[in-house]
Amino acid sequence: MAPASPLLRVRALQHHYRLPRTRLLGPRPILPVLHGVDLEIQAGRSLGVVGESGSGKSTLARLVMALETPAGGSVELLGRDLHRLSAAELRAARRDFQMVFQDPYGSLDPRQRVERIVTEPLFPLERPTRAEAAERAAEVLAQVGLRPGDAHKYPHEFSGGQRQRIAIARALITRPCLIVADEPVSALDVSVQAQVLNLLAELQERHGVTYLFISHDLAVVSHLCDEVLVLRAGEVVERGAPQQLFTAPQHPYTRALVDAVPRMVV
Structure with a gap:
């Protein structure tokens, strides 16, 4: 039997940013960020992307989310190249992929109640009635361990961990098949x-x-991910199962990341 096609396939992805001019009439310098990144994820699996600040991780996330246009390469979700879709087609396709951001408070509108925040992705897709939206909000809030009454509160009334649960509920509301999580726990206490x-x-x-x-x-990706991709300066230097990378890293950069993981001294 032939293997199933991957849910997400990224091929030869390239990107760069133009920096401010250093001279009044000179050209704007180009900063390369990604250099031909390839990756695949099968449905129901998890791929972790690790690397230090500036390695291109968040740029990769934005390109997968079609929030920016790549300089080259493709991002295919369910067989569709997201960057070749029309604006209307991309808007409809966003039902299938959502994002959880790093800062749970900064990503939530402090002026809106939780019910409105959580159901916001539904309105461009379905235009639900108020009752339908309330029912869907209650459903996803329960899925992330929050109470029905929490729908009527504001973000500032919650702890950091609860706010990230709200952000996850918002990502779940369209019942997506892919969630892109960009440093979703780095702003939280270790226990949270x-x-x-x-x-x-x-x-x-x-x-x-x-x-x-x-x-x-x-250490964080090893808790959740089936496979890890190591990104350095916009290039993939190693990939493999978390246990493999922890116990026998092949690339010097991966070894440096492993050595940086805190270990308890007894």
């Missing part, structure tokens, strides 16, 4: 990190969600 990671794993087991998990921390 574990709670959120356990929640993501539970949601994957229950609903078959696929994750592209961006992090600088190998």
Whole structure:
């Protein structure tokens, strides 16, 4: 039997940014960020992307989310190249992929109640009635361990971990097959990190969600991901199962990341 096609396939992805001019009439310098990145994720699996700040991880996340246009290469989700879709087609396709951002408070509108925040992605797609939106909000809030009454509160009334649960509920509201999580626990206390990671794993087991998990921390991705891709200066230098990378890293950069993981001294 032929293997199933990957849910997400990224091919030869390239990107750069133009910097401010150094001379009044001179050309704007180009800063290369990604250099031909390839990756695949099968449905229901998790791929972690690790690397230090400036390695291109967040740029990769934005390109997968079609928030920016790549300089070259392709991003295919469910066989569709997202960057070749029309604006209307891309808007409809966003039902299938959502994002969880790093800062749970900064990504939530402080002027809106939780019910409105969580259901916001629905309105461009379905135009639900108020009752339908409230029902869907209650459903996803329960899935992330929050109470029905929380729908009527504001973000400032919650802890950091609870706010990230709200952000995850917002990502789940369209019932996506892919969630891109960009450093979703780095702004949280260590004990809360574990709670959120356990929640993501539970949601994957229950609903078959696929994750592209961006992090600088190998220990974090090893908790959730089936495979890890190591990104350095916009290039993939190593990939493999988390246990393999922890115990027998092949590239010097991966070894440096592993050595940077804190270990308990007894």
